[in-house]
């Protein structure tokens with residue numbers, strides 16, 4: 001009878017699994033809030049509003065529904081790493097004559113590393 005081998009660590013032939021078979025942990029996205037000098041590791045797809053509730057940030061929230069503009073942020077780096085803008089957010093930002101780099105934090109999810117600051 002052969003000796004017992006943990007199949008997660010060893011291929012059974014005395015060698016580790018080739019790298020292509022090993023699962024590397026996926027790095028979690030980093031949300032950087034420049035205004036607060038905070039970098040926060042978040043789950044991919046995390047809502048910024050939920051992250052802010054747990055990390056005492058200076059991003060303010062009012063309606064939490066994309067209707068008041070209290071949570072407006074400027075995206076400094078990697079805007080493509082936020083969830084795509086939905087029609088109601090786009091309509092609101094157009095009404096507010098917002099800049100192209102501004103988003104409503106209450107409507108955004110983090111999909112990758114991204115840097116924002118509170119819009120003035």
Ligand code: FES
Pocket residue numbers: 060061062063064065066067068069070071072104105106107
């Ligand atoms: S909290 Fe009102 S628009 Fe985001």
